[in-house]
Amino acid sequence: MAECSELIKELANKYGRERSSLLPILQGVVERQNFLSDTCMTDIAKELDLSAAQVFGTATFYSFLDTEPRGKFVIRVCKTITCDMHGKKTIIQTLEDMLKIKVGETTPNKKFTLLETNCLGWCHEGPAMLINEIPFSGLTTEKIHDIISDYITK
Amino acid sequence: MSDQSLKRVDLIFGEYSNVKYKILADTLARTNDAILKDILDSGLRGRGGAGFPTAMKWKYTAETTSEEKYVICNADEGEPGTFKDREILLRVPRKVFSGMAICGKVIGSKKGYMYLRGEYRFMLNDLNRELDIYHEHAKKLGFDFTIEIRLGSGAYICGEESALFESMEGGRGEPRNKPPYPTTSGFMKKPTVINNVETFVNVMMIMRLGPDQYKKLGTTDSRGSKVFSVSGDTPIPGIYELELGMPLDRFVDEFGDGDTKAVQVGGASGFCVPRKKFKDTVIGFEGVPTGGSMMIFNSSRSMYNVLHNYLEFFQEESCGQCTPCRVGCQQLLKGIVAVKKGEKKAAYLDQLMKLSESMKITAKCGLGQSVANSFSSIVNNFKEEMIY
Numbered sequence: 433m434a435e436c437s438e439l440i441k442e443l444a445n446k447y448g449r450e451r452s453s454l455l456p457i458l459q460g461v462v463e464r465q466n467f468l469s470d471t472c473m474t475d476i477a478k479e480l481d482l483s484a485a486q487v488f489g490t491a492t493f494y495s496f497l498d499t500e501p502r503g504k505f506v507i508r509v510c511k512t513i514t515c516d517m518h519g520k521k522t523i524i525q526t527l528e529d530m531l532k533i534k535v536g537e538t539t540p541n542k543k544f545t546l547l548e549t550n551c552l553g554w555c556h557e558g559p560a561m562l563i564n565e566i567p568f569s570g571l572t573t574e575k576i577h578d579i580i581s582d583y584i585t586k
Numbered sequence: 587m588s589d590q591s592l593k594r595v596d597l598i599f600g601e602y603s604n605v606k607y608k609i610l611a612d613t614l615a616r617t618n619d620a621i622l623k624d625i626l627d628s629g630l631r632g633r634g635g636a637g638f639p640t641a642m643k644w645k646y647t648a649e650t651t652s653e654e655k656y657v658i659c660n661a662d663e664g665e666p667g668t669f670k671d672r673e674i675l676l677r678v679p680r681k682v683f684s685g686m687a688i689c690g691k692v693i694g695s696k697k698g699y700m701y702l703r704g705e706y707r708f709m710l711n712d713l714n715r716e717l718d719i720y721h722e723h724a725k726k727l728g729f730d731f732t733i734e735i736r737l738g739s740g741a742y743i744c745g746e747e748s749a750l751f752e753s754m755e756g757g758r759g760e761p762r763n764k765p766p767y768p769t770t771s772g773f774m775k776k777p778t779v780i781n782n783v784e785t786f787v788n789v790m791m792i793m794r795l796g797p798d799q800y801k802k803l804g805t806t807d808s809r810g811s812k813v814f815s816v817s818g819d820t821p822i823p824g825i826y827e828l829e830l831g832m833p834l835d836r837f838v839d840e841f842g843d844g845d846t847k848a849v850q851v852g853g854a855s856g857f858c859v860p861r862k863k864f865k866d867t868v869i870g871f872e873g874v875p876t877g878g879s880m881m882i883f884n885s886s887r888s889m890y891n892v893l894h895n896y897l898e899f900f901q902e903e904s905c906g907q908c909t910p911c912r913v914g915c916q917q918l919l920k921g922i923v924a925v926k927k928g929e930k931k932a933a934y935l936d937q938l939m940k941l942s943e944s945m946k947i948t949a950k951c952g953l954g955q956s957v958a959n960s961f962s963s964i965v966n967n968f969k970e971e972m973i974y
Binding site for chain 1: 664668671738741742755819
């Protein structure tokens with residue numbers, strides 16, 4: 433992907449070519465391209481003079497560094513205890529019905545990916561979720577309808 | 587009634603001084619020894635959960651000779667039930683950055699980092715705007731200490747300090763062997779002070795109030811106030827700043843819904859306290875320590891489901907580096923499922939208990955070692971719920 437190597441150069445110029453620049457660069461690619469392709473990761477290895485194993489090793493460790501294609505909007509619903517107690521299952525069900533996908537899947541138009549994640553730090557206002565970096569808490573079926581209807585138009 | 591209710595404190599979220607970065611400016615004019623003495627006298631212990639005396643950490647790092655030293659603020663808050671650092675960073679980030687800067691002065695460091703969990707990326711722009719103000723004031727004061735924010739990417743284990751260094755260095759978040767400790771070999775193998783968000787704010791409180799007034803809060807073993815994250819079956823979930831050293835029964839009186847069956851103190855890696863032990867349990871370093879997470883469960887909750895949720899969490903968040911934790915978490919989860927389904931006899935729980943005890947002794951870091959806390963406290967106190 434020519435576009436990917438351009439982006440990597442841009443990010444490396446911004447963050448540097450040290451090993452410690454790796455995480456910000458990986459995060460930058462995910463932010464712009466929604467995921468890290470194999471080619472992209474080998475290109476990063478070349479640009480930073482690291483082995484592909486080092487780049488793949490780091491990338492696959494972190495749950496927010498997706499190495500599979502994701503939609504434009506990645507929805508991560510908190511599944512940790514207090515959100516689970518306060519109705520996470522209904523939230524997931526509502527999202528699955530609205531988006532017509534299951535947890536782990538991406539809509540055919542590549543707009544939404546639905547995932548579960550561990551504690552998001554909104555336990556007092558659960559259930560909670562992130563859409564990309566934006567948190568939503570105190571979720572109800574109605575709220576989900578409003579939020580998703582809004583994102584569908586984005 | 588005053589005797590019964592818990593003492594609320596409003597220091598951590600208290601307003602900024604009228605003049606921006608005034609306390610920082612005043613403190614920078616003092617000697618390092620005087621600052622360290624105040625922190626030592628205050629009795630401040632780290633607010634991330636482990637409770638190491640802050641003054642000692644700073645002193646050891648200050649005494650280590652090195653061209654480069656680092657100050658790191660651990661904002662990788664990921665313990666289930668904890669959300670205090672998010673609240674602090676949203677409301678009073680200036681106090682956090684000021685605390686980091688004071689640490690920089692005391693230990694002789696020119697560079698600080700905040701490691702902010704990826705889940706909190708939504709705060710990044712606001713925090714960077716506050717950092718611009720900080721850097722402007724530091725420049726005016728002629729103080730050479732810059733702060734940069736690094737983001738995590740969704741890994742609980744990176745809240746463990748040496749895993750956090752690995753992550754900042756571009757690696758997998760796998761904890762290192764200790765010793766060496768960060769005070770001699772931390773980020774980039776250089777002497778490093780790493781403290782929790784709330785600890786840095788406490789330093790600012792001590793600088794403002796003086797150690798004597800600060801010490802009036804809390805108990806001998808647990809000085810000062812603490813920000814508690816209260817969630818679960820409570821009519822009033824949220825953030826509360828309370829004195830340390832409070833008895834759990836009074837906490838439950840105030841925050842429970844009248845039907846409290848158990849309180850998980852210190853998150854999934856902490857301890858589950860059943861109703862019959864509320865009276866004898868003190869929240870603080872002399873009793874059950876907590877990084878602030880207080881999750882309340884009422885009698886409608888299945889403690890089996892609670893434990894199942896925790897074990898799933900640990901199984902996913904284990905870095906996988908050492909066998910006791912990687913395999914142990916999987917086996918504990920498989921084990922309780924098998925007992926519940928009747929595929930294994932109830933006595934199998936004793937085997938699992940032994941496994942969790944071995945994890946406590948042999949796991950490389952706090953994650954694997956602390957799985958036994960919630961495992962044994964839930965299984966011992968709610969055995970029948972595990973079986974039937």
